[in-house]
Amino acid sequence: MSNELVYLLLIFGLLVIPRALQRFKLPAPITCLLFGVGAMLAFGDRTHDPVIVLLSTLGISSLFLFAGLEVDLRALRKQLGPLLAHLVVRAASLVGVGWLAWRYLGLDWQAAALVALALLTPSTGFILDTLERLGLDEEERFWVTSKAIAGELMALAALFVVLQAGDMTQLGVSSLAMTAMIIGLPLLFVALGRWVVPHAPGSEFSLLVMVGMVAAFITYKLGVYYLVGAFVAGLVARMLRLRMPRLASDDNMHALRLFATFFVPFYFFHAGTEISRDALTWEALGLGVVLTLVLVPLRIGVVWLQRRLMFGEQRRSSLKVALALSPTLVFTLVLANILYVRFDLPAVLFGALILYTVLNTLLPSLVLRAPFDVDPIDAPPASHPEDRMREDAAARPPRPPVITG
Incomplete structure (x- = not known):
């Protein structure tokens, strides 16, 4: 069978079959992950194809670029007090789980800290894409979004420090490089907006994606994976929205969302092929x-209790917010692979982390009213750009018929 036909079948399998299976409340990312595991078991190392690696990199980078664009710092500042309380509780949870991993699993402190991040960090990009399908009202969506984004900002900062902390010289160099990138990205965006965009109308989307991929590559070379740089690039673009409104416009966000939707399945497929056979054991299943x-239940209970004590919410509303924050899919997959490759995490723990994230990602689709969907089609009107575009299109008067004769 030719490579072209194999790629075509793979594209069809990853883009069509998982969507069809969502009718059974099976999240599409989980299906793609299982396809990757099946391909690894059937074909072994032949699944480590450079084309798939490239497509998966585009997927994870575009996903976190979109997540960065979703950050609304003004909205976060308005609820700074409750969010700080949430972050304090989250930091205490990370320290506690990290200490348990260090004390009882025999891991060094860096690996233990990464295990804590893998277990407790919600996958913001996917959580944002599920909100419109989970039956949450406007206030519940706001708090899920705010808590997920605030938690991700803290987790990305912790990830950067933990991965570099083994060598203080490297940490210093990486910190300087990261600072230079954060300072340089706005200048790069402004320069492109001044010298390129006026002569190439409509190029804002391609320039946004290009800068996001460059930033992702820089942080990958710094040893902190693609997602940090892509997220920072999206956040910087969002902060420049007043000066360069077209850069992070609703149209661009809609386009980037569709771009990520196409490539993200390849990331999950590739992540499945990276799972070791040694991780697929009964011991890993039990753990x-x-x-x-x-x-x-502990994570859900902590968030539920916060909502009840701080806001006096009804039990059901607090539970819906807590359930929506439960998926950890992307962070767990990324950090489990880093732990296995760079920190020699035992295969049993690697497999246990994979099963843990699969199960907690299934939870919202099983408990709340609609399946986990990375590209909802029939979502009710809400804050997503494509929903607003549908509303605008529906509000336009129909075009008069063209009379020919």
């Missing part, structure tokens, strides 16, 4: 179930 039964 993953234990982690799920212990940590997921």
Whole structure:
């Protein structure tokens, strides 16, 4: 079979079949992940194809670029007090889980800290894309979005420090490089907006994606993976929205969302092929179930209790917010792979982390009213750009018929 036909079948399989299976409340990312595991078991190392690696990199980078664009710093500042309280609780949880991993799993402190981040960090990009399908009202969506974004900002900062902290010289160099990138990205965007965009109308989207990929590559070379740079690039573009409104416009966000939707399945497929055969054991299965039964109710209970005590919310509303924040899919997959490759994480723990994230990602689709969908089609009117575009299109008067004769 030719490579072209193999790629075509793979594209069809990853873009069509997972969507069809969502009718059974099986999240599309989980299906793609399972396809990757199946391909690894069937074909072994032949699944490590450079084309798939490239497509998966585009997927994870565009996903976090979109997540950065979704950050509204003004909205976060308005609720700074509650969010700071949430972050304090989250930091205490990370320290506690990290200490347990260090004390009882025999891991060094860096690996233990990464395990804590993998277990407790919600996957903001995917959570944002599920909100319109989970039956949450406007206030609940706001708090899920705010808590997820605030938690991700803290997790990305912690990830950067933890990965570099083994070598203080490297940490200093990387910190300087990161600072230079943060300072340079706005200048680069402004320069492109001044010298390129006026002569190439409509190029804002391609320039946004290009800068996001460059930033992702820089942080990958710094040793902190693609997602940090892509997220920072999206955040910088959002902060420049007043000066360069077309850069982070609703149209560009809609286009980037569709761009990410196409490439993200390849990331999950590739992540499945990276799972070791040694991780697929009964021991890993048992440990993953234990982690799920212990940590997921604990995480949900902590958020539920915060909402009840701080805002006096009804039990059901608090529970919906807590459930919507439960998926950890992307962070767990990324950090589990880093732990396995760079920190020699035991295969049993690697497999347990994978099962844990699969189960907690399934939870919202099973408990709340609609399946986990990375590109909702029939979502009710809400804050997503494509929803606003549908509203505008529906409000336009129909075009008069063309009379020919």
